[in-house]
Amino acid sequence: xxxxxxxxxxxxxxxxxxxxxxxxxxxxxxxxxxxxxxxxxxxxxxxxxxxxxxxxxxxxxxxxxxxxxxxxxxxxxxxxxxxxxxxxxxxxxxxxxxxxxxxxxxxxxxxxxx
Amino acid sequence: xxxxxxxxxxxxxxxxxxxxxxxxxxxxxxxxxxxxxxxxxxxxxxxxxxxxxxxxxxxxxxxxxxxxxxxxxxxxxxxxxxxxxxxxxxxxxxxxxxxxxxxxxxxxxxxxxx
Numbered sequence: 001x002x003x004x005x006x007x008x009x010x011x012x013x014x015x016x017x018x019x020x021x022x023x024x025x026x027x028x029x030x031x032x033x034x035x036x037x038x039x040x041x042x043x044x045x046x047x048x049x050x051x052x053x054x055x056x057x058x059x060x061x062x063x064x065x066x067x068x069x070x071x072x073x074x075x076x077x078x079x080x081x082x083x084x085x086x087x088x089x090x091x092x093x094x095x096x097x098x099x100x101x102x103x104x105x106x107x108x109x110x111x112x113x114x
Numbered sequence: 115x116x117x118x119x120x121x122x123x124x125x126x127x128x129x130x131x132x133x134x135x136x137x138x139x140x141x142x143x144x145x146x147x148x149x150x151x152x153x154x155x156x157x158x159x160x161x162x163x164x165x166x167x168x169x170x171x172x173x174x175x176x177x178x179x180x181x182x183x184x185x186x187x188x189x190x191x192x193x194x195x196x197x198x199x200x201x202x203x204x205x206x207x208x209x210x211x212x213x214x215x216x217x218x219x220x221x222x223x224x225x226x227x228x
Contacts (some may be wrong), residue, residue, distance in 0.1 A: 055214070064163045102160040
């Protein structure tokens with residue numbers, strides 16, 4: 001079974017630009033969550049999508065947005081990029097059959113903002 | 115306010131001995147706890163989890179202990195192997211709706227010495 005895939009793996013943008021990252025969950029997984037990892041803040045939850053609806057949201061500004069498609073694939077978008085947005089962005093998928101399900105992470109997209 | 119804390123940034127253990135990684139939390143509403151392992155340039159890999167209704171869960175060489183009164187959990191790895199060298203994150207979630215919204219600690223870098 002294929003794991004979580006994320007594209008692109010690396011991205012370089014300049015301040016003020018916008019970026020879209022993509023995540024394909026494990027087949028059959030309906031929940032997709034996004035996290036930001038930085039050296040200073042660690043791993044922080046951005047948002048979770050389930051059945052094309054945002055179900056949970058972290059404490060990030062409105063410049064960070066996402067969506068989920070009917071095939072469970074998800075995208076996240078960051079507009080008006082700032083230097084502090086440089087980070088590893090991780091996507092995780094979960095089966096969500098029982099109340100508690102472990103999340104399976106993709107390899108991440110390394111975003112550098114210049 | 116960091117709700118999940120791993121106070122040891124690094125830990126060095128001799129091969130074959132026991133590795134003990136610790137994690138403290140402040141939110142008494144957390145009811146599910148997980149440990150993840152992360153290698154460089156990869157996403158976190160799920161190791162083991164525990165529900166707040168239990169105080170111990172074992173899976174092979176890995177055992178997680180939960181002390182709810184102290185708001186403390188620990189991961190024991192016995193025996194430690196060189197391949198266990200990685201960064202370990204503990205994570206917690208709250209309730210059914212928040213099950214996919216993981217709050218992570220800052221991580222502990224474990225080094226297993228031959």
